[in-house]
Amino acid sequence: MHDTIAQASKKTGISIHTLRYYDREGLLPFIERSANGNRLFNETDYEWITVLQCLKNTGMPLKQIRTYMDWCMQGDATLKKRLALFQAQKNVIEGQLKELENYQRIVEYKINYLKGRINGTEVKSLSRF
Missing domain, CATH: 1.20.5 (Single alpha-helices involved in coiled-coils or other helix-helix interfaces)
Structure with missing residues (x-):
């Protein structure tokens, strides 16, 4: 099951603008797109968002979070x-x-x-x- 960005915003409490920013910055590497290009969020994306928010809310700079995400992608x-x-x-x-x-x-x-x-x-x- 996939959620729209508006649904993801409501579920996470993160603004649509911020979710788009995170995606553009490569902080949400698995976001799928619909046929018309809309972002689609699934449970794995919500797990990534939870970790991202944890790190951000405890003071980690986005650049360092991006490094972490890159490391995750490397296996x-x-x-x-x-x-x-x-x-x-x-x-x-x-x-x-x-x-x-x-x-x-x-x-x-x-x-x-x-x-x-x-x-x-x-x-x-x-x-x-």
Whole structure:
């Protein structure tokens, strides 16, 4: 079963414009075309899009994602390169998580500070923001 680009956009939450851009940039290498040239999306394409969005949303540049896609097209000879890429991205994500946990602590501290101010109990804060 194949979906149109509009259906793919709705399923993925990615704009039609962005899906076309990804296709033009070679980031969706298996997209089929109908007889009249329309892009047709299948389950394999959605799997590629999921990985692409994961890498993009965790900060990987599109150029590096394109390199990954090229490696995938080359087959098993690039398995070690792909593994290294994902291990490096995992390290990036772990750093992002630590940073987010720190931000969460700051937000929680400010919530407690503001609740204390509202309730009339004094809680020391570094600032009054």
